[in-house]
Amino acid sequence: MSPILMMKMEMFNLKENAIWIGGLNIDQLPHILILEKVWTHIWSCKTLSKIKSFLWRACAQCLASGEGLLSRHVSVDPSCLRCGVAVETVDHLLLECLFALASWFGSSIAFLVPASRPLKLYEFLSSWDSLFSQEQRKATETLGMCSFLYWFLWIARNDLVFRKKIWTPSEMFQSAQRAFSKFWAASSPHNQSSYEAPTALSPPSSWTRPPIGSVKINCNIALPTDFQVGGLGIIIQDCQGA
Structure with missing residues (x-):
């Protein structure tokens, strides 16, 4: 059991001490406490350490998105810089924006984000239990590929915000696939990645x-x-x- 979970709550006066994660009161984020399997998937994911940290901060709402900056009283326009319609939340940036939708669908994963309701990042990660129970190796590789897609979506966003550089969805997911293929080959020298990036979209x-x-x-x-x-x-x- 986690040492944090073993702590007796009477050690703290919760009425006098607010507990915050990413600037939000923990009562506003019950999934952070309940879905421990989300953190398990993140820290056991076969990916770069910096991407694990990024996913952890994304689930904890710690990224400097438009909404995140506004919640910290930074005077910014919280609208998504790409679509200009929705507030730039972490989930919008990584899963809901048209750019993200095109990137996920165009990638070798060919993931079609459900349109029936907004998909949360922590829900996406927690849903991997069924796939891991069926095919461990494929699930490990696919989750690793997804982590690189998330990371490059963030890189493309920052390039747009700070350098005014516009990535196309194909540039984004091909860059993510190439980076993942190199990582997978280095970490699994006897296994070739199933998500090789094409040299060109022909x-x-x-x-x-x-x-x-x-x-x-x-x-x-x-x-x-x-x-x-x-x-x-x-x-x-x-x-x-x-």
């Missing part, structure tokens, strides 16, 4: 038909540099191209 020269009795779905997404409006195209065809 579509096939001709359409290949699916097997008889199946359909093939081709899709593409287009986003302007200001990410105000985007487009998604989907084509469904059978083996005869109909």
Whole structure:
């Protein structure tokens, strides 16, 4: 058991001493206490130490996002600099913004963030229990790849804020995949990563038909540099191209 959990609460006068995490009262963050498996996934994740620290700070709402700075009484516009519509929370930056959605879907993971309700980072991490119970190695590698995508989403955001450099989603997820592939090869020399980044996004020269009795779905997404409006195209065809 954690030494912190073994402490007797009567040692502290909770009425007189506020407990804060990332500048927020801990009563406002019950998931920080309840979901211990989130921290387990973070600290056991096969990734760089700095990315583990980043994920911990992201879940604890300690990042200097627009919302985070405003909560610390820093006079800033908390709106997302990319979409300009939503407040730049950590979850919006990493999972909800159009740039993040395009990056996750375009990556080799091809993760489609649910649109039914906002997805929280700690919920995403806690949901990995089922995958770990089925295929340990694949889950370990995939969670490591996800950690690099989160990290590069943060890098791309900071480049936009401080250097006015605009990354495209493809540049972001290809950079993340290349960095992860190098890390995975160095840490697992006998195992090649399943998430190798392509050298370039080059579509096939001709359409290949699916097997008889199946359909093939081709899709593409287009986003302007200001990410105000985007487009998604989907084509469904059978083996005869109909």
